[in-house]
Amino acid sequence: MKQIISLLILALLNISCQKQRESVRYAAEIVPEMASDTQETVKNSPESPVLPSTTLVKTQEVIKKKIIKDGRMGLRVSELEKTKVRVDTLVRAFSGYYANESFNNTDYESSFNLKIRIPSVNFEKFIAAIEKGESDILYKEIGARDVTDEFIDLGTRLENKRSYLKRYNELLKQAKSVKEILEIEEKIRGLEEEIESTTGRLKYLADLVDYSTLDLTISKHKDYKYNPENRDMFWERLKQSLSKGWFGFVDFILFLIKIWPFWIVVSLGFYFWKRIKTRKRKK
Numbered sequence: 001m002k003q004i005i006s007l008l009i010l011a012l013l014n015i016s017c018q019k020q021r022e023s024v025r026y027a028a029e030i031v032p033e034m035a036s037d038t039q040e041t042v043k044n045s046p047e048s049p050v051l052p053s054t055t056l057v058k059t060q061e062v063i064k065k066k067i068i069k070d071g072r073m074g075l076r077v078s079e080l081e082k083t084k085v086r087v088d089t090l091v092r093a094f095s096g097y098y099a100n101e102s103f104n105n106t107d108y109e110s111s112f113n114l115k116i117r118i119p120s121v122n123f124e125k126f127i128a129a130i131e132k133g134e135s136d137i138l139y140k141e142i143g144a145r146d147v148t149d150e151f152i153d154l155g156t157r158l159e160n161k162r163s164y165l166k167r168y169n170e171l172l173k174q175a176k177s178v179k180e181i182l183e184i185e186e187k188i189r190g191l192e193e194e195i196e197s198t199t200g201r202l203k204y205l206a207d208l209v210d211y212s213t214l215d216l217t218i219s220k221h222k223d224y225k226y227n228p229e230n231r232d233m234f235w236e237r238l239k240q241s242l243s244k245g246w247f248g249f250v251d252f253i254l255f256l257i258k259i260w261p262f263w264i265v266v267s268l269g270f271y272f273w274k275r276i277k278t279r280k281r282k283k
Contacts, residue, residue: 071142
């Protein structure tokens with residue numbers, strides 16, 4: 001009995017030792033993998049401290065392009081008034097306005113000549129809407145000009161002139177003689193004129209950039225019809241002829257009277273010529 005108990009105890013101790021050895025081996029295999037995963041997690045974590053990079057990041061100011069868009073179009077339509085109303089509606093819909101509007105009517109055609117200002121962001125859409133109408137396009141010219149460099153140049157000049165103006169105003173406060181004051185004031189006056197001119201140019205370009213211009217001509221061809229001139233009756237025309245003839249005769253008499261000095265000179269010349277001729281005959 002004691003031997004059986006001893007064998008059971010030895011078997012239990014052996015099983016316990018094997019399980020302990022397997023636990024140690026499993027831990028030895030798993031721990032390095034966990035450590036590696038932990039390092040990767042810490043490395044990629046957004047909350048982990050990031051060392052400052054030695055690469056210098058250069059930021060450049062993005063300059064918006066300044067583009068002037070304009071063009072001209074000619075449309076031949078069958079219903080002029082209806083088309084004009086449609087164009088009016090489109091101009092209002094795209095927040096535009098008429099800079100100039102004229103109407104021409106001849107024996108051959110009737111036409112509207114329109115100078116339309118449209119916000120540049122709507123310019124292409126407006127042209128596409130115009131083309132969708134029931135009309136024949138006679139001509140179409142659309143252009144774009146890049147004035148970004150001119151904008152930058154004018155802006156730089158304007159800032160420099162304002163800086164100079166500020167310095168001259170400071171010098172004017174420190175001037176001690178009348179001569180210095182007059183010289184500085186002359187410089188200030190010239191700078192103010194240049195600043196005003198540059199500012200006006202910038203505003204003009206900005207307006208052309210913000211609002212595109214389209215010269216639109218809408219015309220309707222008309223069949224030529226001969227319209228004889230209305231003439232008065234024969235007796236009315238006879239009266240007018242007699243009246244004009246009499247007034248012409250009176251004007252002629254008055255003209256002859258008006259040149260009376262000429263008649264005196266002619267008479268004297270004729271008198272002396274006659275006298276000289278008579279003397280020659282007597283000799």
